[in-house]
Amino acid sequence: MRKYRFVQVDVFTNRPFGGNQLAVFPEAEGIADAEMQAIAREMNFSETTFVLPPTDPDHDARVRIFTPGQELPMAGHPTVGTGFVLGAERGKADLVFELGVGPTPVSVEVTNGMAGRATMQQRVPNYWEAAANREEAASLVSLGAEAVHASLPILNGGAGVDYLYVPLRDRNDLAAARPDAAAMTRYFGDAFHKAVYLFSIERDAESDVRGRMFFLVNGATLEDPATGSAAGPLAGYLVNQGVLPPGSIRLRQGHEMGRPSDIEVTVTGAADAITRVTVGGGVVKVAEGTLFLP
Structure with missing residues (x-):
């Protein structure tokens, strides 16, 4: 049997059992593509990462990211969580990962080997008009058209992975949302990433x-529970629209799931002239183990 060590962390939280779960395989050489996908299904987290030697010696690692159903070119909480794991194990505060979208800088702060923070730099997001009108967008999550914000646009956007961004009227509508698998299947069709991101701009002391x-x-x-790859473009959207x-x-994010996640996004530039986006937050190590493969 082949043995592969993995580390489990909770990302975008400062306490165990919050945030978004992630399994990291720090030494993934020898695991085939199909095996990576099977392992991601077995772990059954939003994503699982596999760390490989970099193709460029100036970089620290090549990182492959799998959901239970597909490989992604980039993702937020897997990059942040893997950054913490490798930063803690290698004693490095600054890393560069080779992702499917290209070299990605990650900065790491380790508190005691069991907890800390990490921040990734993302590409400047882009946006384009969505096909969905208010009624169709609301139907994807079992809401009426009146639940969609009256003045903010429904847009597609992304910085490597695309999302349908739907602004809602308030947090009550956000809490009431329930995904409709049939409606989402019809709407997204053969799109690579079939995902809708809902948000409310009501502010409070926490967010x-x-x-x-x-x-x-x-x-x-x-x-x-937490979607770092959507957080950067969402923040850019809010800046572009003059909301923040x-x-x-x-x-x-994740409040409704009982896994509250706090994501910190920094947007540099101005509306319609964003120059830099970073996404980060806390990371907590919760488990280590060994996976056996034939």
């Missing part, structure tokens, strides 16, 4: 915006 993300995996809907100024933006 500037709250969100929920639903996505399709093998015809079934799942909810993600550039700077630090606090996003809370």
Whole structure:
């Protein structure tokens, strides 16, 4: 039997059993592509990462990211969580990962080997008009058209992975949302990433915006406790629309799932002229183990 060590962390939280779960395989050489996908299904987290030697010696690692249903070119909480694991194990504060979208800088702060923080730099997001009108967008999550915010646009956007961004009227509508697998399947069709990101711009002491993300995996809907790859473009959206100024933006997600996640996004630049986006937060190590393969 082949043996592969893995580390489990909770990402975008400062306490165990919050945030988004992640399994990291720090020495993944020898695991075939099909095996990586099978392992991600076995772990059954939103994502699992596999760390390989870099193709460029100036970089620290090549990182492959798998959901239970597909490989992604990039993702937020897997990059942040893997950054913490490798930073803690290698004693490095600055790393560069080779992702499917290219070299990605990650900065790491380790408190005691069991907890800390990590922040990734993302590509400047882009946006384009969504095909969905208010009624169709609301139907994807079992809401009426009146639940969609009256003045903010429904847009597609992304920085490596695309989302349908749907602004809602308030947090009550956000809490009431329930994904409709049949409606999402019809709407997204053969799109690579079938995901809708809902958000409310009601502010409080904990956050500037709250969100929920639903996505399709093998015809079934799942909810993600924290979506770093969506957080950067969401913050850019809010800056572009004049909802929030550039700077630090606090996003809370996972509240409705009982896994509250706090994502910190920094947007540099100005509306329609964003120059830099970073996404980060706390990471807590919760488990280690060994996986056996034939």
